[in-house]
Amino acid sequence: MSRREHQGKLWQSLITGKSMSRTNKTQFAILGYLTKRDAMSGYDIKRLLEKVASFYWSESNSQLYPLLKKLLAQDMVTMAETQESGRKRNLYSITEKGREHLLTWLRQDVEETTIRNELMLKLSLAQHLSTTDTLEHIDYFAEQVQSRKRKLKKIQQHIENDHKNRQDQEYLLMTYRHSELILEAQEKWCKEVQKN
Structure with a gap:
């Protein structure tokens, strides 16, 4: 969505009183991290978010795993089941559709941040x-x-x-x-x- 389209939707929401639909941006963190490695489990992604992105992005497990399922259902990622040390692990990889979705978002203007301190x-x-x-x-x-x-x-x-x-x-x-x-x-x- 271009800046002009975004501003148009924002003005429309102000006039009509209907809020713009909000997109959970954590999906883009997930897709972005999956571009850095071949495959990652949900736990791997969560650890990477905690280790590397904690200064600018955080997400709870209760949000992360449903987002992975949603991305899988939308064909943004694929999932392969593996066995490691007797434990089942689901490893996720980004698809071409997921890369395109990520790049589209990266090119969009940044939305204003809500400040809560x-x-x-x-x-x-x-x-x-x-x-x-x-x-x-x-x-x-x-x-x-x-x-x-x-x-x-x-x-x-x-x-x-x-x-x-x-x-x-x-x-x-x-x-x-x-x-x-x-x-x-x-x-x-x-x-x-x-x-x-």
Whole structure:
């Protein structure tokens, strides 16, 4: 869908009061990861999402497996049953139709993101809390930022080493540079607020 078509649908939904249908974008994460390997199980995809994409995308098992079934029913992926160590595993591979679907989505404009930040919501209502309670929220957030910075450093090192000379390295580094700058800004904000 072109930008003009998307804007037209958006205006139509605002005028009529009917919402635009929302597409679960995790299907594109699944299809994208399947382009990187020959075949993956649902568990493999979930682990990769947790390991690599946690800074910009997350999904629960309750959503992942139904999406795989839906993609299979739409001929976007194929599935082969295998036996490993006595356990049955379903391995998924992307089809040509799935690649075309992924490329169509990649070329579309990015939809505006809905922002939901619980800490900011609580801070906007912090007049109902003690200063100690508010500072505890900020201190906890500061600890989370430091933990995420350590995790990000490991991911960036993995990309530098294991993705060397791969087509995706440049784009992965660009993606995680964005996360790095956000964490730096969050860290700066925490220090500023903690001083006051």
